[in-house]
Amino acid sequence: MAHKKSHPTALHEKDGIEQPEIVSSDSVAQIRQYRRQQPTSEQLIAGILSGDKIALSRAITLIESTSTTHLEKANEIIKACLPYANKSVRVGITGVPGVGKSTFIEAFGKYLTGLGKKVAVLAVDPSSSISHGSILGDKTRMEELVKDENAYIRPSASGESLGGVARKTRETIILCEACGFDTILIETVGVGQSETAVHSMVDFFLLLNLAGAGDELQGIKRGIMEMADAIVINKADGDNIKRARLAKTEYNRALHLFPMKNSGWSPKVTTCSALTQEGIPDVWNTIEEYFTLTRENGYFHQKRKEQNQYWLLETINEQLKQNFYNHPDIQILLEENKKAVQNNEISPFAAAKLLLDNYFK
Amino acid sequence: MAHKKSHPTALHEKDGIEQPEIVSSDSVAQIRQYRRQQPTSEQLIAGILSGDKIALSRAITLIESTSTTHLEKANEIIKACLPYANKSVRVGITGVPGVGKSTFIEAFGKYLTGLGKKVAVLAVDPSSSISHGSILGDKTRMEELVKDENAYIRPSASGESLGGVARKTRETIILCEACGFDTILIETVGVGQSETAVHSMVDFFLLLNLAGAGDELQGIKRGIMEMADAIVINKADGDNIKRARLAKTEYNRALHLFPMKNSGWSPKVTTCSALTQEGIPDVWNTIEEYFTLTRENGYFHQKRKEQNQYWLLETINEQLKQNFYNHPDIQILLEENKKAVQNNEISPFAAAKLLLDNYFK
Numbered sequence: 001m002a003h004k005k006s007h008p009t010a011l012h013e014k015d016g017i018e019q020p021e022i023v024s025s026d027s028v029a030q031i032r033q034y035r036r037q038q039p040t041s042e043q044l045i046a047g048i049l050s051g052d053k054i055a056l057s058r059a060i061t062l063i064e065s066t067s068t069t070h071l072e073k074a075n076e077i078i079k080a081c082l083p084y085a086n087k088s089v090r091v092g093i094t095g096v097p098g099v100g101k102s103t104f105i106e107a108f109g110k111y112l113t114g115l116g117k118k119v120a121v122l123a124v125d126p127s128s129s130i131s132h133g134s135i136l137g138d139k140t141r142m143e144e145l146v147k148d149e150n151a152y153i154r155p156s157a158s159g160e161s162l163g164g165v166a167r168k169t170r171e172t173i174i175l176c177e178a179c180g181f182d183t184i185l186i187e188t189v190g191v192g193q194s195e196t197a198v199h200s201m202v203d204f205f206l207l208l209n210l211a212g213a214g215d216e217l218q219g220i221k222r223g224i225m226e227m228a229d230a231i232v233i234n235k236a237d238g239d240n241i242k243r244a245r246l247a248k249t250e251y252n253r254a255l256h257l258f259p260m261k262n263s264g265w266s267p268k269v270t271t272c273s274a275l276t277q278e279g280i281p282d283v284w285n286t287i288e289e290y291f292t293l294t295r296e297n298g299y300f301h302q303k304r305k306e307q308n309q310y311w312l313l314e315t316i317n318e319q320l321k322q323n324f325y326n327h328p329d330i331q332i333l334l335e336e337n338k339k340a341v342q343n344n345e346i347s348p349f350a351a352a353k354l355l356l357d358n359y360f361k
Numbered sequence: 362m363a364h365k366k367s368h369p370t371a372l373h374e375k376d377g378i379e380q381p382e383i384v385s386s387d388s389v390a391q392i393r394q395y396r397r398q399q400p401t402s403e404q405l406i407a408g409i410l411s412g413d414k415i416a417l418s419r420a421i422t423l424i425e426s427t428s429t430t431h432l433e434k435a436n437e438i439i440k441a442c443l444p445y446a447n448k449s450v451r452v453g454i455t456g457v458p459g460v461g462k463s464t465f466i467e468a469f470g471k472y473l474t475g476l477g478k479k480v481a482v483l484a485v486d487p488s489s490s491i492s493h494g495s496i497l498g499d500k501t502r503m504e505e506l507v508k509d510e511n512a513y514i515r516p517s518a519s520g521e522s523l524g525g526v527a528r529k530t531r532e533t534i535i536l537c538e539a540c541g542f543d544t545i546l547i548e549t550v551g552v553g554q555s556e557t558a559v560h561s562m563v564d565f566f567l568l569l570n571l572a573g574a575g576d577e578l579q580g581i582k583r584g585i586m587e588m589a590d591a592i593v594i595n596k597a598d599g600d601n602i603k604r605a606r607l608a609k610t611e612y613n614r615a616l617h618l619f620p621m622k623n624s625g626w627s628p629k630v631t632t633c634s635a636l637t638q639e640g641i642p643d644v645w646n647t648i649e650e651y652f653t654l655t656r657e658n659g660y661f662h663q664k665r666k667e668q669n670q671y672w673l674l675e676t677i678n679e680q681l682k683q684n685f686y687n688h689p690d691i692q693i694l695l696e697e698n699k700k701a702v703q704n705n706e707i708s709p710f711a712a713a714k715l716l717l718d719n720y721f722k
Binding site for chain 2: 075078079082083085086167170171174250253254257305308309310311312315316317319320321323324337338341342344345346347348349350351352353355356360
């Protein structure tokens, strides 16, 4: 039906004869019908296993959906893909905004596809659920890699919580691996807890940093440097080369102060320029060295087993908390008790007991 | 009744006439009755508020008890003490075994009581529940401080979990403060998660370290150095003085690499000798400087508020987990699913969902 103005405006027009529909109702119904024709799980599984990126994208969309039907379908697909997964290397890449992560991943990814690898680039960025953007949303920043048929780029899933985003990314890894991608790069923005989440889903953790002197560690969240298996100083080009070398020395000294890692690996510091490609092969050589070592000493396999266990328990613990804190009675009681605790009217432990007794009764 | 052997042994004796009891049943009943005469909560509260160390000890024993009646009584006492608590400074002291924590605390505690302060020394050491010992169990290592009437030393509570030990210690702080102790030193052994727990209950966190060159940071658990408000290099005496000074420079350089703390405080490095007392006053001066700064900028009060909130939520989260993981059905199901996850038969997230559905149904 044509839209009729129900109240006069300054631009009031006289009612003319009713116009025919521009799009016929029949066509609309047809288009809707067509869009509803989602491929079956079997079709998507077959597509993924044959390396079809469109099937992969559609399956990932199911993982990211909030509809229960979609999630059931997603679980079916993940289960079918699991036996074909776990055959890639997973590299986490972090660094504060401005460090040149996208440019680095573009250069690094191109180098890897040049070596004959199939590269998937994923992201974990819980903030994207607020801004409705994503660190990888602006795909034009990786325009070369996007066009590469041996690369697959997927922006960060959105979600209410880091736990949700992380779960979606981790399941996405499984599908990418089943789809034949042998090198998974997972980008995360250098803020908050997302590094810990990414660290728990990758084999190798790379910290990207800027060349600069003296205060170059200031921007890094506590603990992130300790998680790094390599620190790569980006933008080591032009006038920056000297400063990058200085930074390398500083970082090497700082890393030396940390205790030995369980992997038996001593973190390396390298410099590179995503612009000139200088140093990009070194990054991959370092990663390969790491894999040779940890596959030999059994750490690689051990870590993956531990990561699986971690995600099992982490998911349970998260859900237990959500159930408690989303309970309407508990929410009221918690607010009251938080105030009482702040005013020293009740000890935190007595308040906790009160809330728990109420929840479990 | 005298015990009679019910089966013959190689050392079989002929039955003689029945011997009379060595202790009369009446006396036993009397002793039991006497022991049962516990002071009332009111008596203990009055005792604590008047500065009676025996009442304090008895109340702490109630906190540490596993009996429900005792815990109810303990909660009553804590509630009554809360308005008189929160008036001390709380200093956490950590360091790897062998660093000389006990000797340092003895020297430091004596120095503080010499300044007219009332010092309580507590400990958080979850391992003591396994060894049934305690880092402070051997009180003879602090023989001077033990005899000091302005000091109170209490070994670590024992408990099944760090959470339990931490709760008990935190409640003990409240009672000590209500008892008039204005300086609370909390010792923890430099292993595992106990530093984080202690860090969440103190105002100032001190890392004790050994003088040594080059590799002096090796023994420190990740993250502990970042929590420290001061690093004190102990045993800076005799031949060690030069090495201690070198270590001081190294630590200062390392601390410089960490980001600014929310407190606005730049961590300090000092050297001291618990043996010669050299440098002990400097440690206290540093702590006082910190308190002046953080009381002025409001961080002191803010941190305590956050700590209270932390313990409220932490206790709830711990208990939610315990309830889940101690459920007999869940325990069986969890074992099965852990195996399935390891063999890549099910994703960690699908397994978690299965367990949670079972728990909440």
